[in-house]
Amino acid sequence: MIADVPTQSVALGIRSASFRLLLLGSLGSFSGFGLLLPAVPLRALNTGSGEVGAGLTTAALMLTTVAAQLLMPRLIARLGYRWTLGLGSLLLGLPAPLYALSSATEALVGVSAVRGLGFGLITVAGSALAVELVPGGQRGRATALYGVAVGVPQLFCLPGGVWAVESLGSLTLFLIGGLLPVMAVVPIAFIRSVAYDAIPRERATADPAGAGQAMSWVRTVRLLGVPWLVMVAGAIAFGGLVTFFPASVAPRTSVATAVLFALPLAMITGRWVSGVATDRAVGNTPLLTVGVGVAASGLAAITVASARPDAFTSAVLGGVLFGLGFGAVQNQTLVLMFGRAGRSGVQWASAAWNIAYDAGTGIGALLLGTVVAYQGYAGAFGLTAIVVLLSGVLTANRSFRRAS
Known part of the structure; x- marks a missing residue:
């Protein structure tokens, strides 16, 4: 997907200026995203779009996010990391004030769709660049620090968005x-991106949509179907809950x-505890089933709570x-998918996992x-509990656990 050898010498590592600038830019972009994630559906509800209209705003956001993610290998090859991150930040930020200009459902959904393209660019390019800016021995810490940079905004901006709707x-x-x-573009512009902005032509012109990819997706579905479905079920519940x-x-x-x-704080904690348990090789403990x-x-x-x-x-x-x-569930499905895909299928496992998360959020x-419109909030949340619980049946299957 990217060049193997940089074309200029740049200081690498988690203490480098470029890595810190990436974290700063990511913090800004994800703060803007998290602040508006619950606020836009609330505007739709408060201005007469109804529950279905509110759901459509988040669904459109995540649908275009997934669409952009599918195109990222070719886009990074053409534009490089800095331009891709900068473009994504602008697409995410510049349209946001338009939400205040019209309360029509079509307008809210349209703005969300444009912003979703930007979010798709940021999610893929940011996580990939975090690894490219450090030597192999620091990749674990690099991904952890990047995770903090994109996770901390959820702690404050998700609840802050609800408060701001009423107060500001x-x-x-x-x-x-x-x-x-938009402000995140400033630190992004100064990232020395290891000159992967210049990619060898043979890599840039490779067609990821050819027959090889079709076969790879077939193999990906066969190998990763069960953990992928479990991740989708959890993401559906998450998308519905936040919305x-x-x-x-x-x-x-x-x-x-x-x-x-409490929700994002607990998610970060759950991922950390699950990761520690996995690294310590806790026998055959069904961590994924427990998480479900x-x-x-x-x-x-x-x-x-929604009924009382x-x-x-x-x-x-x-x-x-x-x-x-x-x-x-996030940590365990990711570990399982990487393990099942093997070294040659790492990028497919990563793409599949991200699509499960973002598509599931939009579907939820x-x-x-739709369910709220007919069964109320308690009925809708009860349905998500059943969907998640049913996904656990797949993980409890003995053959699945042996294969894992």
């Missing part, structure tokens, strides 16, 4: 949400703020449990929007 007003919120990714939980407890903004803060069970129990608590106006404890507990479980928003 739409125009101010969307201006801030757009300005943060509709604030509305389900309105006007109790404090409840939504607490849950949307914990996530489903959290969704059950969320279901209760005074269920603050249940709501926060549900957010924590789902976050812990889904965090473990759209699916739950």
Whole structure:
């Protein structure tokens, strides 16, 4: 996907200026993304678009994110990392103020679709560049630091977006949400990207859409189907929860703020604990199955909270449990998919995992929007608990566990 040899000498490592600039730029871009992720569906609901319209805003965002991710190998080959990251940040940020100009469902969905293209560019280029800027011995720490840079904004910006809708007003919120990714272009512009902006022609012109890729995708589906489906199920629940939980407890903004803060914090914790357990080789402990069970129990608590106006404890507990479980599911599915794909299939496993996350998030928003319209919030969240629990049946299958 990228050149193997840089064309100029640049200081490498997690302490290098370029790596720090990448973290700073990523922090800005993901802060703008996280701030508006719950705010846009709330605007759709508050301006008469209904639950389906609110779901469509997130679904459009994630659909175009996945579409952009599928095109990233060729785009990076043509533009290089800095231009790709810069373009992605601008596409994510510049359209954001347009949310305040029109409340029509079509306008909200259209703006979300454009911003999704930018987010797709950022997610793939940022994580790839984090690895390219460091020597092989620092890749683990590099990916961990990059994960912190893109994860911390969720801790504060997801609940902050709900608070800002009520406290700052739409125009101010969307201006801030757009300005943060645009400002990220400044540190990105100064990244010395190991000169991968200049890629050998034979690599740049390789056609990733040829027969070889078709065969690779067939093999990817065959090898990775079960963990991929488990990841999709968890992402569906996540997308629906982030999109509709604030509305389900309105006007109790404090409840939504607490849950949307606890959720990403618990996800980070769940991924870390799962990763430590995996690295210590905890026998045949079914970590993925356990993670699915914990996530489903959290969704059950969320279901209760959405049906009871005074269920603050249940709501926060549900957010924590789902976050812990889904965090473990993220780590375990990724480890399983890399292991099953083998060295030659690493890029396919990575692409499949990211598509599962982002497509599942969009599907969850759209699916739950439809269910909410007919069954209410409790029925929608209850459905996600069942979907996640059913995915656990796949992981409990004895043949799957032997293959893992």
